[in-house]
Amino acid sequence: MANISTRFFGLELRSPIIAASSSMTGHAEQVLKLAEAGAGAIVLKSIFEEEIYHELQEELSLRDNLHSDPEYLDYFDYVIKEDNIRKYLKLITDVKSRTTVPVVASVNCVSSSDWVLFARKIEEAGADALELNMYLYPKTSSTAENDEQFYFDTINRVLQVVKIPVSIKISHYFTNLPDVVQKLSQTGIAGITIFNRFYSPDIDIHSQTVVLTEVLSSPHDYILPLRWTGILSGITSCDLAATTGIHTTETALKFLLAGAAAVQVASVLYKEGPSAITRMNKGISDWMDEKGYENLSDFNGSLSQTTSSTQAWERVQFMKYFGEKTF
DSSP states (O other): OOBOOEEETTEEESOSEEEOSSGGGSSHHHHHHHHHTTOSEEEOOOEEHHHHHHHHHHHHHTOGGGTTOHHHHHHHHHHHHHHHHHHHHHHHHHHHTTOOSOEEEEEEESSSHHHHHHHHHHHHTTOSEEEEEEOOOOOTTSOHHHHHHHHHHHHHHHHHHOOSOEEEEEOSOOTTHHHHHHHHTTTTOSEEEEOOOOOOEEEETTTTEEEEOOSSOOTTTTHHHHHHHHHHTTTOSSEEEEESSOOSHHHHHHHHHHTOSEEEEOHHHHHHOTHHHHHHHHHHHHHHHHHTOSBGGGTTTTTSHHHHOOSTTTOOOOHHHHTTOOO
């Protein structure tokens, strides 16, 4: 039987299929089901700075007469943050006491200061690793240099206060993605996951309103992260994982062939439940047996740009297919 173990988050994992941060990983009982299904690791639901800030604003809206008291505002901000982190630390300890599958805490960073304070507490609670779920949406009020520096500043501050492995999840919004990812990989982090899935607005032409698009990924959404996996996997100094649109064994295998050490899945768990992990693990093992591979390392990255020297990863035009088409 094929050995599908791999390494990501600086940890040895029994499977390359990781349960990504989502509401599916926000409750201990659900996390245990994912572990029993064969997940290589569990990334707990991210604790979001924006959610804490929103909660603070809601509470303060009920206390208008105290808005002008700076000391009260500071105190109330502290209380809400402490309550949120306390609940999160309890989730970590509850899960860690009941499973040996690696448990990864996830923090969604908008600013880099507060989360540094929480990182040590997360480590003390027993998390095996920490994922910094990082993104800055491009805007005219900032510069590419300032946005990029945010990533490096946050990473450096967190690495100074924890000893557990730290990985990051990033978006593709960079002026020069390969250069930035290569430099990020040299900071001492244990891994990089590409890419964050953003909230995307749409327009309803009937009501003439801005509406929410489908929250879950579709099986076709894997193309963008697959392309960049093939390009980036050979140039990073740390392990690479991918996420978004990974619903089938075939898609997971594509990422492994392109050079990802692991894949993170979420939408397929909403659609199928924990059994999706079991199905994908078996599919990978069966495919490896069919091809005569004993370990993931026997084929991992064999079709990346660096290994295969193919130019297909970088081609951006359709000349080969549409150059001579007439209608």
